[in-house]
Amino acid sequence: MSLSRVGLSVLRGVRNRSSSASNVYPGYAKTGVLKDKFGIEDSTPVFKKGGTLDNVLYGATFIACAAALGFSVNAYYLFSLQ
Numbered sequence: 001m002s003l004s005r006v007g008l009s010v011l012r013g014v015r016n017r018s019s020s021a022s023n024v025y026p027g028y029a030k031t032g033v034l035k036d037k038f039g040i041e042d043s044t045p046v047f048k049k050g051g052t053l054d055n056v057l058y059g060a061t062f063i064a065c066a067a068a069l070g071f072s073v074n075a076y077y078l079f080s081l082q
Helices: 003-016 026-038 052-081
Strands: none
């Protein structure tokens, strides 16, 4: 059997398999709630819509980036003196 016939038979098998509501994994239905939560059009960015934990993580990331930038500027200043 040639490779093209094998590929064709695989594609036919994939096309014949259709998913119905009964074949869907139960946890997949929970994603609709998240879609509704994150799909609301308001001024809140998507990376902060998770609640308090997202706000804390965003703040910590901002502080860590600012500290890294400060340390980099300090290192460049010290290297320029040598």
